[in-house]
Amino acid sequence: MRAPASVAALVSLASLLGGAAQAADTASIVASQCIACHGEGGNSVVPMFPRLAGQHAEYLDKQLKDFLAGKRKNDVMAPALAQIKEGDVAGLAAYYAAQKPTPIKPDNDKLLAAGKAMYDDGNTQSGVPACVGCHQAEGAGNERYPRLAAQFPSYAAAQIKAFKSGARNNDRAKVMRAVAERMTDDEIAAVSEYLASLP
Ligand code: HEC
Ligand code: HEC
Incomplete structure (x- = not known):
């Protein structure tokens, strides 16, 4: 009777240790592989590197798996992904x-009103749907649609343009490409400034 009990004890000890090992690994991977670009706590201070703090776990999980599978490509991220x-x-x-997430300041306050109009209402003439319909009030996002609040305008604009050109094509059912392909460069610039102004 003692053998099964000690096996059970060993199994639960192993799973406890496994959990701890996982947490330690995450912290050491973040410190050695991610922090240099994405910043302390994912609050990058360099516009080239997206802010990750407070982004939804399911979205982050999908992006990292897409990068690892080569469905989303980026030469700058590649060396870290290899680790x-x-x-x-x-x-x-x-x-x-x-x-x-810590707040950031938009680069160009003059575009905020036009950006908010695009975010809340889209463009009925060209058929751009309102961003808020998927990305939620104030760019908060949810597990399905990424959080956009407090993201760098240059990163957000670059991603929308990448969806528009098809260079980024890892969105399921082309859902974000169908939005981006209807947007003008001015609309992309304005809405990206607005996203940076959100808390
Ligand atoms: C050398 C700089 C660099 C390092 C190191 C780096 N990244 Fe990145 N990361 C980037 C860049 C640049 C992008 C934007 C890629 C693009 O434009 O598609 C990015 C994008 C991402 C994204 C997608 C963000 C989004 O909003 O879609 C995630 C998630 C991410 N990185 C996680 C990580 C993790 C986790 C690590 C550590 C294992 C890491 N990165 C290391 C530069 C880096
Ligand atoms: C029908 C739903 C939908 C609508 C409407 C929509 N999006 Fe998206 N968007 C998505 C999805 C889904 C993704 C993530 C795709 C993926 O899995 O990589 C995304 C991704 C993005 C990203 C990349 C985020 C990052 O961290 O890399 C930006 C920026 C973005 N959307 C901006 C907008 C803007 C601006 C609008 C309004 C003009 C908009 N979206 C409207 C569904 C939508």
Whole structure:
């Protein structure tokens, strides 16, 4: 009777240790592989590197898996991706989702009103749907649609243009490409400034 009990004890000890090892690994991967670009707690201070703090875990998980599978490509991220495995992704996604995003300032306040109009109403003439319909009030997002609040305007604009050209094509059912392909450069610039102004 003692053998099964000690096996059970060993199993639960192993799973406890496994959990701790996972957490330690996440912290050490973040510190050694991610922080240099994405900043302390994912609050990048360099516009080229997207802010990850407070982004939804499911979205982060999908992006990292898409990068690892080559469905989303970026030469700058590639060396860091070579250092992680699929098994690390859930821990990294949970880590960044739990960080508190700090606010940033838009680059051009003059575009905010036009950007807000695009975000809330879209463009009925050209058929751009309102961003708020998917990305939620104040760019908060949800597990399906990424958080956009407090993102760098240059990063957001670059991603919308990448969806528009098809260079980024990892959105399921072309959902974001169908939006981006109807947008003008001026609309992309304005809405990206507005996103940076959101808390
Ligand atoms: C050398 C700089 C660099 C390092 C190191 C780096 N990244 Fe990135 N990361 C980038 C760039 C640049 C992008 C934007 C890619 C693009 O334009 O598609 C990015 C994009 C991302 C995205 C997608 C964000 C979004 O909003 O869609 C995630 C998630 C991410 N990185 C996580 C990580 C993690 C986790 C690590 C550490 C394992 C890491 N990155 C290391 C530069 C870096
Ligand atoms: C029908 C739903 C839908 C609508 C409407 C929509 N989006 Fe998106 N958007 C998505 C999805 C889904 C993704 C993530 C795709 C993926 O899995 O990579 C996305 C991704 C993005 C990203 C990239 C985020 C990042 O961190 O890399 C930006 C920027 C963006 N959307 C801006 C907008 C703007 C601006 C509008 C309004 C003009 C808009 N979206 C309207 C569904 C939508």
